[in-house]
Amino acid sequence: MREITNALLDWYDIHARAMPWRVMPADRKAGKRPDPYAVWLSEVMLQQTTVAAVRAYHEKFTTLWPNVAALASADDADVMAAWAGLGYYARARNLLKSARAVVHEHGGMFPITYDALIKLPGIGPYTAAAISAIAFDEPSTVLDGNVERVMARLYDDHTPLPAAKTVFMDYARRHTSNDRPGDYAQAVMDLGATICTPKTPVCGICPIQSQCDSFCAGTQLDLPKKTPKKPKPTRTGIAYIARREDGAWLLETRPEKGLLGGMLGWPTTEWADDPVDAAPHSTNWTELNDHARHTFTHFHLILRVQTAWLPADASPNRGHFIAAETFDATSLPTVMKKAYTLAAATLRHV
DNA sequence: TACTCGTGGAC
DNA sequence: TGTCCAAGAGT
Numbered sequence: 001m002r003e004i005t006n007a008l009l010d011w012y013d014i015h016a017r018a019m020p021w022r023v024m025p026a027d028r029k030a031g032k033r034p035d036p037y038a039v040w041l042s043e044v045m046l047q048q049t050t051v052a053a054v055r056a057y058h059e060k061f062t063t064l065w066p067n068v069a070a071l072a073s074a075d076d077a078d079v080m081a082a083w084a085g086l087g088y089y090a091r092a093r094n095l096l097k098s099a100r101a102v103v104h105e106h107g108g109m110f111p112i113t114y115d116a117l118i119k120l121p122g123i124g125p126y127t128a129a130a131i132s133a134i135a136f137d138e139p140s141t142v143l144d145g146n147v148e149r150v151m152a153r154l155y156d157d158h159t160p161l162p163a164a165k166t167v168f169m170d171y172a173r174r175h176t177s178n179d180r181p182g183d184y185a186q187a188v189m190d191l192g193a194t195i196c197t198p199k200t201p202v203c204g205i206c207p208i209q210s211q212c213d214s215f216c217a218g219t220q221l222d223l224p225k226k227t228p229k230k231p232k233p234t235r236t237g238i239a240y241i242a243r244r245e246d247g248a249w250l251l252e253t254r255p256e257k258g259l260l261g262g263m264l265g266w267p268t269t270e271w272a273d274d275p276v277d278a279a280p281h282s283t284n285w286t287e288l289n290d291h292a293r294h295t296f297t298h299f300h301l302i303l304r305v306q307t308a309w310l311p312a313d314a315s316p317n318r319g320h321f322i323a324a325e326t327f328d329a330t331s332l333p334t335v336m337k338k339a340y341t342l343a344a345a346t347l348r349h350v
Numbered sequence: 351t352a353c354t355c356g357t358g359g360a361c
Numbered sequence: 362t363g364t365c366c367a368a369g370a371g372t
Contacts, residue, residue, distance in 0.1 A: 046368040053358070053367085087356030090371075124370045144368045162351085189368055198366070199361075229365095230353095259355065295363095297355055334357060 004154075004208050005175045005184060011207035012187030017194070019051065020058055025183050034182075036110040036135040037068045040098075043130045044091050044122055051193070057086050069108055072099040077253075080262050081331035089333070093262050094122025112136045133185040141176045142185045143169050146192025152224035153196060156213035160225040168224075234300040237271040239292070239339040240279055242308045242316075247324035247349040250280060250316055259296070265336040267319045271301055280316040283308045288346070292338040303335065307343050324349060 013025045021042040023034045041061055045054040060082055065071035071079070076096060083092035098120040102110055110131070111117050118128035129140035148161060151171040159167055177184035195202050201220050203209050214220045242250040252267045254260050259271075269275035279285055285306035292303040310316070329340050 043368065048355090048367055048369055049357080050359075050367050085357075087358090088369085090355065091369095094370085122370070126369060130368065142368075145366085146368065186368090193368080261355085294356090296357090298353075 001174050004211050005177050007207045007211075008175075008187040008191060009177065009180055009183060012183055012190060015190070015194075016183075016186065017051075017190060020055065020062075022186065023182075028180075028183060034135050036131065037071075038062060039135040040068075040110060040123075040131055041095075043127045043134075044095055045086065047091060047127065048088060049086065053086065057083070068099050068102050068110070071096070072103040076262070077264075081264070081328070084263065084331045084333055085337075087334075089261055089263055091122055093256065097121045098123065110135070113138060114140050130185060133181040135182070137180070137182045139176055139178045139181045140185070141169065141173045142189065143172050144189060144192075146189045146196070147172050149198065149224050150188060150192050150196045153201075153214040153220055154208065154212050156217050156219055156223070158219075158223065158225050160227045162227070164224065232295070232299050234302060235271040235273065236302045236304065237275050238269045238277070238287075238304045238306055239266040239336070240268065240281075240285065240306050240308070241266050241339060241343040241347065242281060242283075242310050243324075243347050243349065244310045244314055244321055245312045248321035249324070249327045250310070250319045251322050251327075252280075252319035260333050260335075263333045263336075264331060265333060266339055267316075268303070271299075275304075279306070280318050281308065281310055281314060283310060283314075286346075288342055290342050292335065292342055294335040294338060296335075301335065303339055305339050305342050307347055309347075 016025050018024060021034065021038040023032050042054065042058055045057055064082060065074055079096055080089065080092055083089060101120055102108065112132065114128045114132045117123050117131050118125065126142060126144050129142045132138035133140045133142060143165065148168050151168040155171055157164065157167065195206050203215050203220060206212065209215050214223055250267065251264050254263050254265055256262050267280040269278040285308045288305045288307065292305060294301045294303065329337055332340060
């Protein structure tokens, strides 16, 4: 038990990867503590998202809103626009709710314990454990995809996920460090991200190879077992991209709940097997030859694109116009940006 | 428990 | 190209 913990901490002392929100082990030993705001932001952004994708967004957010008070007083639309492209937009909505709760219900100070953190929106079991361990050195046990994989292999446990989560949590608890909880949490996740990887684990340089049951059995590539997932259906939709004579674009803020909730986008039909026309204006729409293709977590989308120019006095039945000078395609979710790219050439303002 | 909820990179 | 996958949470 302790042997593995210490081996991982020794490995982490040398191989910890530098990240903007991370306090490196030497600095932590010297008494430096991470900024809880930066840690919280990073952990929410890292949910189902790679470090490479998060870096630029973390930098943007800490520049625009350097602390939780600044974020709490930000405009919702600005935060959603800044999150555009990162995905899982409920995270951004919950981020704002949590920031405001921290400011208005916790006096601007982040809760320290797992039990208090998990009450905040967007903070679940993993993130509560990660923040309490990394930011506050509470001895919480993190169990993310990395740790699940490391534990499945360490104990050569072929129980399929997600049912195996509770068992893997029991394994993980055995090794959690009481002396250096923050470093340990990051060490075991770094190991999973860089050495104990899903497809090509580098067992030859693994600091706990001698303790690893699946290395002994040669079953690394079979683990962790997962229950097979259902195939993705293909749905179709139509996006309506219109400009007024003065160049303004017709956009729509999507409802809070559901796909791309709270994000700016083009008015569209429902995305279904056979979409029903839902044009925002009774003008003559022109359909492009090309379609935007996009894959979400649980379905493929073929998005047809129709364009139109609208008169100066147009009053569409939904959406709102955004002036050409104000419109910024980078504040759109990716699927909407794809549609825009297709339509832009035929809607050039002269 | 099972489904919803994005995106981009690796292979 | 299609599939898998990445520091999951909410319902």
